[in-house]
Amino acid sequence: MPQQQAATARGSGPTRAAWVRLVAALVAAGLGVAVLAVSLARFRELSDARNSPRRSLTVSSCTVDRRTIRTAVTTCHGTVDGVSVRLPDAPRTYSAGTVLTVRCTDDATCTTLTLHHYARPVALLGLGLLTAGAALGFLATRSLDLLAPARAAALRSPRLTRLAHLYCTATALLAAAGYLGHLLT
Secondary structure: OHHHHHHHHOOOOOOHHHHHHHHHHHHHHHHHHHHHHHHHHHHHHHHHHHHOOEEEEEEEEEEEEEOOOOOEEEEEEEEEOOEEEEEEEEOOOOOOOOEEEEEEOOOOEEEOOOHHHHHHHHHHHHHHHHHHHHHHHHHHHHHHHHHOHHHHHHOOOHHHHHHHHHHHHHHHHHHHHHHHHHHHO
């Protein structure tokens, strides 16, 4: 610590470690934005599937593929309007003759949109918002530390910090709720 103060007093400027932390924050912000983009693309796919017409699927068989001890993927086969289709990632195993309401694509793949289809995109959305927000906040504070140290100290008051956290949380929740509301209506 005394060496760093002495180096700053001589006018040598920010250390290499400070610039490395700044670049690491920039990379983390980019990663957070990439996770957000993947999440929003998945929400768009679910929205498109939700807008496809509903069909009645008569189940002929279901198979369970055990990938690990705890996870299993159920795939069902059946017919929709006399055409053979498959239902990958079915919520459970159905007996033959069960009629389900599904949404089908042109490639004879159908889906039932249940809550478990939305779990991964919501988790990715939260992770992306958290990563991008934290990285951008760190990037802003480190940039101020490097470029304007006097102003950085003024912005670190507990009141401003609480206010910034409140605004960031409220903005993230409102953005997520608005987008989900848009997709579900």
